[in-house]
Amino acid sequence: MVTVTIRVKFASEQRDRSYQILIRDGILEDLPLERFPLQNASSFFVLTDSNVARLYGAQLRAALSESKRRVELVSFPAGEQNKKAETAWHVASKLSKLGADRSSMIVALGGGVVGDLAGFVSSIYKRGIDYLQLPTTLLAQVDSSIGGKTGVNTSWGKNQLGTFHQPRGVLIDPRTLQTLPREEIINGLAEIIKCSIIADREMFDRISRLDKFDSAIPNELIVDACKIKAEVVSKDEVENNLRAILNFGHTVGHAIESASNYRLSHGKSVILGMIAESWIGLQLGILQRADFEEQSDLLQRVLRQFSVKTAFLNKRTLFRFVMADKKGAPSSIKMCLPSRLGAMYVNSEGSYKIPVSKEIFEASIDHLREVLASPR
Numbered sequence: 001m002v003t004v005t006i007r008v009k010f011a012s013e014q015r016d017r018s019y020q021i022l023i024r025d026g027i028l029e030d031l032p033l034e035r036f037p038l039q040n041a042s043s044f045f046v047l048t049d050s051n052v053a054r055l056y057g058a059q060l061r062a063a064l065s066e067s068k069r070r071v072e073l074v075s076f077p078a079g080e081q082n083k084k085a086e087t088a089w090h091v092a093s094k095l096s097k098l099g100a101d102r103s104s105m106i107v108a109l110g111g112g113v114v115g116d117l118a119g120f121v122s123s124i125y126k127r128g129i130d131y132l133q134l135p136t137t138l139l140a141q142v143d144s145s146i147g148g149k150t151g152v153n154t155s156w157g158k159n160q161l162g163t164f165h166q167p168r169g170v171l172i173d174p175r176t177l178q179t180l181p182r183e184e185i186i187n188g189l190a191e192i193i194k195c196s197i198i199a200d201r202e203m204f205d206r207i208s209r210l211d212k213f214d215s216a217i218p219n220e221l222i223v224d225a226c227k228i229k230a231e232v233v234s235k236d237e238v239e240n241n242l243r244a245i246l247n248f249g250h251t252v253g254h255a256i257e258s259a260s261n262y263r264l265s266h267g268k269s270v271i272l273g274m275i276a277e278s279w280i281g282l283q284l285g286i287l288q289r290a291d292f293e294e295q296s297d298l299l300q301r302v303l304r305q306f307s308v309k310t311a312f313l314n315k316r317t318l319f320r321f322v323m324a325d326k327k328g329a330p331s332s333i334k335m336c337l338p339s340r341l342g343a344m345y346v347n348s349e350g351s352y353k354i355p356v357s358k359e360i361f362e363a364s365i366d367h368l369r370e371v372l373a374s375p376r
Contacts, residue, residue: 080262
């Protein structure tokens with residue numbers, strides 16, 4: 001089996017934070033630990049949730065034990081509702097009781113909740129220790145495991161407490177997708193579609209030709225999405241400008257996700273967010289109608305796979321969450337919007353962050369309501 005290697009590169013005058021993403025079917029069964037700078041790791045602490053622990057916890061613990069180092073498994077209850085500061089505190093306390101020190105390494109085994117929480121704890125425990133990402137969901141494999149964004153949710157919004165803390169490496173085993181429910185595939189597919197819209201028209205066309213959306217997502221699409229994200233974050237590690245394009249669909253999407261109290265999944269929320277934000281681009285004259293309609297057709301095909309309660313689309317509530325979002329300026333909404341399929345709009349000043357009025361934002365929610373009300 002061929003291992004695909006993608007490099008995330010960061011220039012640094014101090015510590016080299018660059019790392020590899022390795023993608024291969026069955027990679028969890030034969031960990032290539034020699035590919036990562038682990039020589040200084042005194043012990044491994046596998047952080048996972050209660051679901052993934054049952055599926056892969058023992059297998060990973062056995063594989064890591066071959067390194068002749070101490071391996072401990074630390075788990076917490078599964079679910080987005082547990083991605084919070086209290087869980088981070090619990091995990092850090094557990095690490096302390098087990099004797100984790102500054103040379104210990106956390107291994108994040110699971111989906112985006114596990115990866116974000118593990119990265120956050122790694123960044124603050126003992127003022128920062130190393131961690132590896134071993135994502136087991138499609139969403140985590142193509143998005144959250146790459147780029148070093150960490151965080152926990154709060155009552156006032158998603159990922160409101162967080163840091164930038166790069167992993168020492170990412171190991172992706174597409175075989176783990178075989179154990180995922182269909183809803184989790186939709187979560188990851190949303191991010192794959194987003195990558196194609198912002199950077200690769202040909203990739204968008206390949207997704208459009210898929211007959212169905214299930215665990216048989218081609219590995220090539222996973223690789224392509226990882227390459228796009230790696231290239232973007234390598235050029236803009238802490239989201240000064242370019243990296244913001246990865247937030248397409250997320251300004252509205254995160255607001256919807258928060259307003260639903262996380263009952264609506266991240267992927268479904270981002271699908272809705274991309275529909276709304278592409279409509280905003282059309283209204284601002286940024287996105288041409290032909291590209292808007294082609295994009296909307298694919299997104300609405302995915303939207304037909306699930307139902308959404310319009311109660312989650314209260315304009316006042318959503319506006320409040322948007323203004324509290326980590327990407328929002330104090331007095332305005334800013335979004336990254338596509339100029340065509342495969343490219344994002346950049347203004348005359350070189351910024352990808354485009355001001356959007358409250359009126360147009362609220363009108364986009366009306367558009368979402370119309371889409372959801374139309375016959376499917």
